[in-house]
Amino acid sequence: MNKDGLISFLLKAYLLVLFLFVFTPIIASVIFSFNSDRFPTIPLGSFSLEWYQLIINDPDIAEAAVTSIIVAICTSILATFIGFCTAYSDYRYDFKFKGPYLALALLPPTIPLIIMALAMLAWLSKFGLSGSKLSIVLAHTVLCTPFAMAIIRLRLNQMDESLEAAAWNLGASEWSAMREIVVPFTMPAIVSSLCLTAAVSFDEFAVAWFVSGLNKTIPVVILEIVQGNIDPRVNAIGTFVFITSMTLVVIAQIIFMRNQKKGVQSV
Amino acid sequence: MSQANRKSRVDLYALVWRLPIILWQMLFFIGPLLFLIAMSFFLVKNYRMIETFDMANWNRILSKDYFWSSYWYTLGMASLATVLATVLAFPASYALAFKVSANTRRWAMFFLIVPFFTSYLVRTFSWYVILAKTGVVNALLAYIGLGPYTMLNTPIGTMVGFLTLVLPLLVLLQTLSLSQIDKNLIEAAHNLGSGRVRTIFNVIVPMAKVGLVVGALFCFILSFGDFVSPYYLGGSTPQTLSILIIDTSKAGQQWPRAAVVAICMMTTLFVIAFAAIAYAYRKPKS
Numbered sequence: 001m002n003k004d005g006l007i008s009f010l011l012k013a014y015l016l017v018l019f020l021f022v023f024t025p026i027i028a029s030v031i032f033s034f035n036s037d038r039f040p041t042i043p044l045g046s047f048s049l050e051w052y053q054l055i056i057n058d059p060d061i062a063e064a065a066v067t068s069i070i071v072a073i074c075t076s077i078l079a080t081f082i083g084f085c086t087a088y089s090d091y092r093y094d095f096k097f098k099g100p101y102l103a104l105a106l107l108p109p110t111i112p113l114i115i116m117a118l119a120m121l122a123w124l125s126k127f128g129l130s131g132s133k134l135s136i137v138l139a140h141t142v143l144c145t146p147f148a149m150a151i152i153r154l155r156l157n158q159m160d161e162s163l164e165a166a167a168w169n170l171g172a173s174e175w176s177a178m179r180e181i182v183v184p185f186t187m188p189a190i191v192s193s194l195c196l197t198a199a200v201s202f203d204e205f206a207v208a209w210f211v212s213g214l215n216k217t218i219p220v221v222i223l224e225i226v227q228g229n230i231d232p233r234v235n236a237i238g239t240f241v242f243i244t245s246m247t248l249v250v251i252a253q254i255i256f257m258r259n260q261k262k263g264v265q266s267v
Numbered sequence: 268m269s270q271a272n273r274k275s276r277v278d279l280y281a282l283v284w285r286l287p288i289i290l291w292q293m294l295f296f297i298g299p300l301l302f303l304i305a306m307s308f309f310l311v312k313n314y315r316m317i318e319t320f321d322m323a324n325w326n327r328i329l330s331k332d333y334f335w336s337s338y339w340y341t342l343g344m345a346s347l348a349t350v351l352a353t354v355l356a357f358p359a360s361y362a363l364a365f366k367v368s369a370n371t372r373r374w375a376m377f378f379l380i381v382p383f384f385t386s387y388l389v390r391t392f393s394w395y396v397i398l399a400k401t402g403v404v405n406a407l408l409a410y411i412g413l414g415p416y417t418m419l420n421t422p423i424g425t426m427v428g429f430l431t432l433v434l435p436l437l438v439l440l441q442t443l444s445l446s447q448i449d450k451n452l453i454e455a456a457h458n459l460g461s462g463r464v465r466t467i468f469n470v471i472v473p474m475a476k477v478g479l480v481v482g483a484l485f486c487f488i489l490s491f492g493d494f495v496s497p498y499y500l501g502g503s504t505p506q507t508l509s510i511l512i513i514d515t516s517k518a519g520q521q522w523p524r525a526a527v528v529a530i531c532m533m534t535t536l537f538v539i540a541f542a543a544i545a546y547a548y549r550k551p552k553s
Contacts, residue, residue, distance in 0.1 A: 112492020
């Protein structure tokens with residue numbers, strides 16, 4: 001093997017090691033969830049569905065799952081709507097203070113969650129809103145909107161500006177052009193955004209932990225179980241959450257990719 | 268209707284799309300953050316918050332040794348995580364950008380997104396079990412006659428957690444910025460006799476600088492604010508600022524004092540973010 005080939009080989013091997021490191025905890029938690037030992041190590045114990053049975057029969061976890069799903073659905077609709085409005089404003093208009101406007105829209109992911117959590121808790125408590133499902137939705141919408149906006153903005157990039165103008169020239173009002181042209185064109189991104197923001201909300205624990213009060217979501221339940229002691233139920237819940245989130249992400253990805261191609265062809 | 272006219276006009280239609288984010292962020296983003304600042308001057312008496320203007324919380328927190336020791340510890344750990352992650356991610360991103368096929372790169376990118384949608388809590392718990400005294404790592408080491416080593420409740424545990432959190436995002440950002448580089452320029456550097464290492468540091472790194480710095484900045488923000496790894500893998504000794512916020516607000520019910528800690532964190536982050544971005548966009552000396 002020559003020198004170039006050797007370096008290339010070593011780099012690829014290193015890449016594999018890095019991926020292994022990133023995926024070790026994910027794969028391990030799935031394996032541990034089917035393992036009978038309370039404290040899994042090598043060699044592994046026997047195959048067992050004990051932890052799944054425990055979580056299925058736990059009313060607290062069922063209640064948390066319902067809360068999580070309601071919150072994720074409400075959040076995804078609100079965040080996608082606000083994200084759409086912002087993406088469209090950015091796409092179509094130039095206006096004064098557009099820089100600060102976009103900064104305001106995109107800033108939330110740069111604030112540490114623990115600080116958002118404390119600020120949200122204090123602010124919502126001031127208005128008597130903390131400790132409800134609504135409070136989690138309000139907070140999660142702030143965290144999810146930037147992602148929704150980014151996805152929809154990418155799709156709008158592919159829309160020919162003259163499409164809307166053509167509709168106006170043919171006598172359509174701005175509102176009907178929006179309904180007949182812009183919304184159908186961005187629909188794949190809207191669906192992707194609904195899925196992705198739901199997945200983000202479904203996974204978020206810091207802010208939810210602070211503002212949820214007694215309306216715990218699934219990640220908050222995980223947090224509380226982990227605080228107690230070693231409890232392999234966490235792996236079972238984690239695997240369940242992982243499958244839910246990944247389903248949403250894969251759906252979003254497939255829809256987005258399929259229409260990405262279509263968009264390019266139609267232009 | 269002319270293009271310019273259409274773009275600058277403000278009417279009902281334009282406002283309907285423009286206003287939602289402004290209203291929402293004012294109510295639920297800027298509002299809470301401003302209130303956090305105001306709250307740092309409030310007092311707590313008999314478990315009730317009294318809205319006043321008092322420097323007591325600031326004086327108290329800033330004069331405590333435990334605050335400053337966790338401040339420097341958090342800053343040090345986040346900086347170390349940023350440097351380590353950047354150095355560890357770069358060869359992988361380099362391989363992804365230049366050494367693999369486009370198809371492999373696409374798949375790798377997809378797999379790098381997957382961790383974002385697995386619970387960070389569950390991943391941390393998984394490391395907790397793997398790194399324990401009797402866990403998988405020590406069991407493997409025992410086969411070759413080493414260990415057992417204590418990794419949990421040490422800064423090593425915290426660092427493993429931080430790297431798990433930031434590496435996928437960092438490799439993603441680095442790969443994106445590296446693959447934008449014009450391959451012809453690298454070729455040209457080689458043809459002009461520049462060695463491999465020299466090409467990396469004189470051609471590739473300067474051209475991908477913005478992406479590399481933004482990636483590092485996100486690493487810093489994420490590890491500076493994270494409480495899960497330092498708590499569960501680091502055993503919360505020494506305390507980080509995020510754990511201090513949780514202890515002060517949740518257990519102590521002292522929201523105003525927690526607000527002081529939060530504002531110190533935000534200020535530090537802003538200073539570092541501005542410095543990093545100014546550095547990233549600075550014109551190279553030549």
